[in-house]
Amino acid sequence: MNRSWINSKRTTEEYERGVEQFIEFATRNVIDNNGRFYCPCVNCLNERRLPTAVIREHVLCDGFLKSYTKWTWHGELVEVPIANVSQTETEELDFVMEDGLEQMIRDVGDDAFARSHMYETLCSDAEMPLYWGCIKYTRLSAILKLFNVKAINGWTDKSFTELLELVSDILPEGNTMPTSNYDAKKILCPMGMKYKKIHACPNDCVLYRKEYEKLHQCPHCGLSRYKQKDSDFEDDVRKGVPAKVLWYLPIIPRFKRLFAKVKDAKLIRWHVDERKRDGQIRHPADCSQWQTIDSMFPYFGNDPRNLRLGLATDGMNPYGNLSSRHSSWPVMLVIYNLPPWLCMKRKYVMLSLMVSGPRQPGNDIDVYLSPLFEDLKMLWEEGVDVFDGYTGSTFKLHAMLFCTINDFPTYGNLSGYSTKGHKACPICEEGTCHHQLKHGKKTVYIGHRRFLSVNHPFRKLKKTFIGCQENEIAPTPLSGLEVYERVKDINVVLGKTEKQATTTNIWKKRSIFFDLPYWKMLDVRHCIDVMHVEKNVCDSIIGTLLNIQGKTKDGMKSRLDLVEMGIREQLAPQSHGKRTYLPSSCHTLSKQEKRSFCEFLRGVKVLHGYSSNVKRLVYMKYLKLLGLKSHDFHVLMQQLLPVAIRGILPNNNRYALTRLCFFFNAICSKVFEPAWLDHLENEANVILCDLEMYFPPSFFDIMVHLIVHLVREIRLCGPVFLRWMYLIERYMKILKGYVKNQYHPEASIVERYIAEEAIEFCTEYISEIEVIGVPKTRHNGRIAGKGIQSAKVVTLAQHEVIQAHFYILNNTDIVQPYLSAHKDIVKRDNPRMPEK
Template sequence: MDRSWMQKNRLSEEYKKGVLEFLKFAETNLPESNGRFHCPCAKCVNIAPLEAHIVWEHLGVNGICQNYTKWIWHGELSDAPKASPKEEFDVEMGDRLEDMIRDIGQDSFQRANIHDTLCNDSKIPLYPNCKNFTRLSAVLRLFNLKAINSWTDKSFTQLLELLKEMLPEENMLPNRAYEAKKILCPMGIEYKKIHACPNDCILYWRDNEEKEKCPKCMTSRYKKKSDDEGCDVTTKGPPAKVLWYLPIIPRFKRLFGNLNDAKNIRWHAEERKCDGKIRHPADSLQWKKVDTLFPDFGIEPRNLRLGLSTDGMNPYGSLSSNHSSWSVLLIIYNLSPWLCMKRKHVMLSMMISGPKQPGNDIDVYLSPLIDDLRKLWDEGIDVFDSFSNETFKLRAMLFCTINDFPAYGNLSGYKVKGHKACPICEKDTCYHQLEKGKKTVYLGHRRFLNHNHPYRRLKKAFNGYQEYKVAPKVLTGEEVYHRVRNISVSFGKKQKRLQVIIYGRRVQCSLTFHIGPVLM
């Protein structure tokens, strides 16, 4: 059916005839509607069904929604494959068991035992003669409710204990949150605990995995235990610092295993409105430049463009700054604006434990994530797309970062304190130090305005002077590389040392002392 009338003026005859044909189309394809249809005007946007004459009035006054090109609310069949309500419910609850088990079984021969375990759990009924749930599907449903409602492990354990008492005696439901997690871990829903040097020098990972002391600062990998006399014991204890890493590659595979998510990933290429206005990162010059520089990457709409965000937080909920744990989040910009910032699609990739923030040494902790991102960019991974029922080579790139200014300094390694803190203006930064509070403020932002902008002539509203300077030239990527290529970086917190003079000799020692009995 012709839809050109949707772009016409609402007062034209073509638009009125088009509305009449649209209503006739709805009456023909929805005979059971009894004269009530969803109103597709620009204000109602198919929220609720209305009488046909009210729909006629709304379309004449408000106009039709320009994005409503497929009239699925008025009887037109969609070309996209649809899942039944039961299938959509299962996908949302993460119950695509056979697909996930198949992917796990194809990873390597070493996972054969895991594959057998999952198959057994997916076949064992929750209790004798139970037809609706298996042991694995029940745990998956419960864990989904735990994630949606933000239940703690303690409350989840109490729920499992109650359900186990309510079910028949021979049920297979675990009664502890820890036991339930052990069932799901073989499916790839796991995390990695990587030990770290307490001074942020290295990760005990790969070449350093077997070491028990940091090769830089010689600090023990484990927390030292003390005996009754206060002396350190060399036996192993808990790790001094831990990085919690949640691998992103298996999570991307499960993302495309969900029918709805696999379809939403294509939104920026298939459903986005392209009218020259910036509503989405795909409308930006940076997105288009990536498509131009790397056409093999840009031609595949399913390739992921990710945003990385990190900042410190206090997990204990108090306003004290004595403890700071840093979370690293990934945002998928292929999704529509109303989905990409939803909690479901914001991926927690790692948690850097405290109590001290990593500072500029955060690069040490980002190395596992960077390795996975490099693999996704250079090689790609084979992923099954449940929407198109095919396997393709998935690639991903880090599109941008989202931080406040202090976190930006830690993530980029740029100095963001002092009089020359602006990364754009650099040595030409316009700063002013307040007389009373001795705080440094930056007031040179008017230089970025047009030459004839009226704000440039205002004095009292700003720093008391007119602005005649022009905006500094932005450095290119090659210029930035030539500036930083010879910089040598040494990670790790330096221990404060105290100078002590003993018998005329100057000796440096750490600030840690053991106070014991004095021998006379």
């Protein structure tokens, strides 16, 4: 069929006849079209199934896709190109594109096909066999699977090039396998997403964009935009290497690609379609902040596809042990619409910004967040048209920032609150109860009796605490509107230039987050990171119990502060000649007790992957622990410490520490009963008061005080495991592994992230390929292939079977109503039977 009409003008009769021939051809050859098939106009790009009348209108008004000369998506078979084939092997072979690759090319989107040859090249690679006679792999599918293995195992570009050369040499002559990493990446170019490279002032004053785009010097500090050599003159404005760079990966095209995939578009609706609703808290959608947004902004809450995002950022050293000063700052987004087991997985964590080092941005991070916040503001106010692959329709997508995930110093940088000094708690704010130690030179945060109920007996105790009764009540957390009223008039010039005059205001700036119209309506804007709170509290406990130098909170200065405060006079330092003796306190361990504590930890054996090998963390020579990571503190605090201190501490002190361990274990649960949160909140208050009875005031730094506010954030924002830094820091470790060019670490991270993003997108459409970002369980395949004969059969005794049967019944939800009814009957018939 003559197809020269595609290049004709749309107003000619030749073009109109060609359109009618195409409509007739598609109607005749497309099977099970139900009156719909893919529209080949320049806007739809064969991505949407539309009725025949609509396709005719699109093609006549907008134009036919000029590169679409082989109508493979409308029933036309394609002849396979033959490379270096002899005359005797010229028989034709009909090859049909795989369904997965065909769908993938449609879902790539029009942004990647800005140049027409990209689309044509991708189709050609998807139809070209790997070698003559190969019916399993095409050139595109083979490269995608090889790149998937490269990304999973972290191969370098050099090793991948050597592999391609070897594979090309193994395959029959005339194969189409590329022989270098560069040639292979060109095949992936249409699937890759774009990023923007924005120059920045080295002093973090401005980004060279918009009105500053053509400047060569910073308008605030006058520093050059480019790196200058010693031989360059000051007035020389020649272009060169930028002094500092921000990489911005636009989020809107990535959201469009997410919705283009049917599976992911369905998962986005999980919180409405499949979430279990039994009154318990399992997901942020079960919490009051989510529901408040739905009620205040009905147009946003009515569509379950509108996204609620979490923003996470922290500094990382891309050089590892090679440098201790370089600090790069990635900014990542997580999607809370997804099921809780996928929210924080690597596949769905979206890198949006990469701020280059070597210095951290600190309080000036707002300068670098501005491109991202412009897109977020546009997504909230205007929205963007996005095609939903699950429903097959286009809708207006809106998105909002639900909360931020960060450690406590970054909390201050993002919120603009001073997290140091007397008013370091951003929730208590002016009501923060602090005390300045005279000898220890530290600010401590004691006085947690104010958080207890008004009639609690602890409030009347004097000598046990600080010598007076407690009559004050706990401060009320500020709402977003109240915070906005306090910061709206603060004008601070960002940038690391001359130091500005210090003020008494505990709010350092008006955060860029308040540019978002809904931000002041949120109850919790920046979340307290439970991971760092638990780590610091556990580190203080271990350092104090084992009296580790530099980490213990009980020393000469602490005892002098007790004397100064007039409490626990029996612990005052005592002089014996030239030596000063510190009496033993209730938490002081003897050498034998320390040895017992360390020997217990040294004998602990944990499952593979549960934590580090605890045995290697114990240093028996000096009776202390070394090299613990954040997750090791997590396991130690919640599982090992209550057992380790059993029998070596007085009961009162041991009970307080054990209750603290159980409290952390409870708040890390994945399911919460709302009524249970009130009990947990009261438990946290009592535990801190118990600790004030036994531990010195220097123990109560700001991390210990933040325990009071953890339950409140669970009630408002959902389970802790969706808002802590464990998964973010693990992902940053993956980003560090992307650094293969030590001279340009941030650029290396971004380039490899783009490549992995393209591979991750393609793996959804290729069968028998492992997904990178959603790891499979480590237990798969451990028994597979061993056969029945080699399997070990274990016979249980009768009482063991009964115990296992009772355990299963007692922990199955569907059986609980029957067990409760049975207990009531037994209690009625035997009133004297004890509850146990």
